[in-house]
Amino acid sequence: MNPAPSPVPAYGMETAANGSDNRPGTMPQHPQAGGSSGGSAKASLQCTLTAGNGDARNSTIPLLPDQEVPIGRMHQMDFFEKLLPDQDHLACISRKHLTARLHRGGHLVEIENVSQNTVSINDRNIAQGEKGELREGGILRFTARERPILEFRLKSDDQPGNSFATRMN
Numbered sequence: 001m002n003p004a005p006s007p008v009p010a011y012g013m014e015t016a017a018n019g020s021d022n023r024p025g026t027m028p029q030h031p032q033a034g035g036s037s038g039g040s041a042k043a044s045l046q047c048t049l050t051a052g053n054g055d056a057r058n059s060t061i062p063l064l065p066d067q068e069v070p071i072g073r074m075h076q077m078d079f080f081e082k083l084l085p086d087q088d089h090l091a092c093i094s095r096k097h098l099t100a101r102l103h104r105g106g107h108l109v110e111i112e113n114v115s116q117n118t119v120s121i122n123d124r125n126i127a128q129g130e131k132g133e134l135r136e137g138g139i140l141r142f143t144a145r146e147r148p149i150l151e152f153r154l155k156s157d158d159q160p161g162n163s164f165a166t167r168m169n
Contacts (some may be wrong), residue, residue, distance in 0.1 A: 007070040042157050043106035045071075045140060049151035052084040059083055061152070063102040063109060072097035072115070083150060092117050093145040098126075100134075109134045118143065 047059035061076060063069055073080050074095035084090045094115035101110045111134050113119050113126045120141045121132040134140050134154050142150040 043102055043109070043136075044155050044157070045100070045109075045152040046155045047083060047150060048139075048153050049148060050083045051144070051147070051149040052086055056083065056092060060155070061100075063100055063106075065102050065106070068099045068101050070096050070099050070114075081148075088168055089144050089149045093142060097142070107136045107154075109154055111140065 012141060014079055042063070042065050044060040044062045044073045047056040050056045050059075059079070059082075061069070061071060061079070069075075071097050073090075079091060080093045084093065094117055097113070097117065098116060098119060099113040102108075103110060110131055111119070111121060111126060112131045113128055116128050118125050118127055120126060120139075120143065121134050122138050123141075125131045136154050136156055138154060140152045140154075141148050
């Protein structure tokens with residue numbers, strides 16, 4: 001008798017030999033993206049641009065102090081799908097695209113790209129396995145065919161007035 005499959009996906013075992021996706025349904029393992037940063041988050045990544053029809057204004061990913069937060073379709077379920085309803089654009093966001101670690105009282109995030117898809121910080125490309133620093137007000141950009149499809153700004157929760165102008169395509 002075989003044991004029941006684990007509800008948590010096994011990393012590195014997502015694709016069967018025949019190319020089909022054999023993972024069980026994904027479950028969020030970290031703070032959910034949404035309209036508010038919630039409880040203990042000291043900062044968030046606030047979406048300021050989307051190539052899709054999604055509403056970027058209230059789309060944020062909360063970050064936790066000194067904790068690695070994975071970012072991608074597997075970890076912020078339905079978040080990227082709402083911002084990028086076009087499947088070609090959505091395909092450029094990996095299940096686990098990058099990790100973000102909040103430092104210095106919410107004013108600096110260390111970004112590590114763990115995806116083959118490139119991201120950029122302030123127009124500097126960050127390839128797979130590379131790290132970069134995103135400072136408050138800096139731009140984290142996801143691209144498709146060298147065109148921006150999503151942009152996020154680091155927003156500290158202790159910043160007075162806390163608003164950035166939203167740019168929409």
